[in-house]
Amino acid sequence: MNNIIYLNDEDLLKVYHKNTKLQLKVKESYQDSQIYMIKLTLDYIKDSLYDYSINFDGNSYIKIKDKRKFILGIKSAHAKHKILDDEGLKILNNIITLYSRLCYIDEHSIGYKKIKHRINIMTNKLKQIVLEEFNYMTEVSENHLIRLFTNVYVEDNLSDNRFYVDEDYVLYESYI
Numbered sequence: 340m341n342n343i344i345y346l347n348d349e350d351l352l353k354v355y356h357k358n359t360k361l362q363l364k365v366k367e368s369y370q371d372s373q374i375y376m377i378k379l380t381l382d383y384i385k386d387s388l389y390d391y392s393i394n395f396d397g398n399s400y401i402k403i404k405d406k407r408k409f410i411l412g413i414k415s416a417h418a419k420h421k422i423l424d425d426e427g428l429k430i431l432n433n434i435i436t437l438y439s440r441l442c443y444i445d446e447h448s449i450g451y452k453k454i455k456h457r458i459n460i461m462t463n464k465l466k467q468i469v470l471e472e473f474n475y476m477t478e479v480s481e482n483h484l485i486r487l488f489t490n491v492y493v494e495d496n497l498s499d500n501r502f503y504v505d506e507d508y509v510l511y512e513s514y515i
């Protein structure tokens with residue numbers, strides 16, 4: 340029997356495919372960490388939403404009740420966790436600029452209405468970008484789970500000299 344921490348990536352791959360309980364644990368670990376990261380972002384924006392659902396089936400949605408709070412929440416979340424790509428950050432900054440212009444325009448003017456309309460369109464684009472990021476974070480691909488297992492999971496969860504593999508790549512835990 341070999342200690343799992345001494346196996347190379349090729350052998351770790353065999354261990355992963357041979358042990359279905361291990362595969363489930365790796366998947367659960369991945370999902371838990373992704374949900375944690377999503378919750379960190381949601382903490383910044385949940386007060387701006389009237390409904391949302393983020394899950395692993397690809398049917399996530401967010402419904403905004405307060406656009407200004409949503410924008411400020413995304414700005415704070417991005418400052419702390421870098422959730423936006425370059426396009427999303429550009430849209431966010433444009434929306435903030437447009438909101439600042441509203442302070443100087445009469446709310447009954449055509450210019451005010453045009454800016455509000457642009458804010459609505461851009462906020463919807465930003466919402467889609469945030470949803471795409473959530474969907475990416477909740478996407479569970481086999482290749483990603485294998486990389487997680489070989490690069491992170493073994494070291495974080497199986498490296499305490501209690502886990503051994505037999506010649507058939509079945510994983511055992513020693514309680515001695």
